[in-house]
Amino acid sequence: MQRPPVLALAALLCAGLVACTPTPAPPPSTSPTASASPSPDETLLATDTDHASAVGTLAPDFPRELVPVPEGAEVLVSAAEPTADGLLRISLNLRTEQDAAALLDAVRGPLVAAGFTESAPPVPEAGLAAQATFSRADGDELLVVGVLDRDGTRTMTLGGTVARPAP
Template sequence: MPTRQDTPPRPAARRRVSRAVTLVAVCALAGGLGACSPSAADDPTPDAATSRTDENRSRTEGTPLPEYDATSRVGDLADGFPADVVPVPPGAEVLASSAAPGDGVVQITLNLRTPDEVDEVTDYYAAALDEAGFTVSPSKEASALTALTTFLGPQEDDAAAQSVAVGVFDDGDERLVTISGQVASD
């Protein structure tokens, strides 16, 4: 058997490869042994099976589905949506909307998809809301949207404030528009 002195020295690259192979083998062996160890799913005792069944049952029975909001609509304008104040641009697709009446106002949301450019969408809503008596409110708020404009509506004595925020996100192929706020109810 050759002694350590008789063995020629290995090049550094070969030693690194050897260490890497050893490390991979150790990791694979450790992972394989972990996968072979018994888990609660493999526990044959009746208590383990019962506790898993009870746990699953409590999760499914105790988690109610969300309630449907009657003031919302998917793919169309919700009943009572003030389309005369916040219209849908020609060629835009309504994704979802809501119109929840409140104390003299209607809380609204409108989500659209449109092929129009960001400036076209912003100009469209600036004109429509100007016609309804709204003015642009200067905003310094940072946003992840491509454009965000807030409009303030006409204020009447003791009436709730009116405001509408129009956000546009440009994903390159189309624009996603989200509008929210509150406007006076008819």
């Protein structure tokens, strides 16, 4: 027996609705929810970092003599990655209670002693307590430093490219 077209269409729609109906969500879990603030031993970074970066310490190839960690500062994350043109791309993020001027002085000393020239930014970045740019070798080597001051703690970020240290 042949179905009228309206019944066939209704049958197809019902079959489509059954196939497209989403599965009900599982009941809410009674397990504890995530904390808004991580515990001191948690990290927001992936745990399987490559050899060019390190969490809580200086990366293996980081130029420690050129950019030493200021006294009393805690390294949050660092990286040192060789580039194709023979330079080293570095970054350093640290936290300290040192005031912004002393922190910038601690970075400035070794860089200026190594032949870097300091320049102030044309327009200081809003919200930063201190900021400076250091360059050497006609600008091939360039480091930018910014210091954020929040609630008595300074966070410093330094990044750029430098010559690879001699082995």
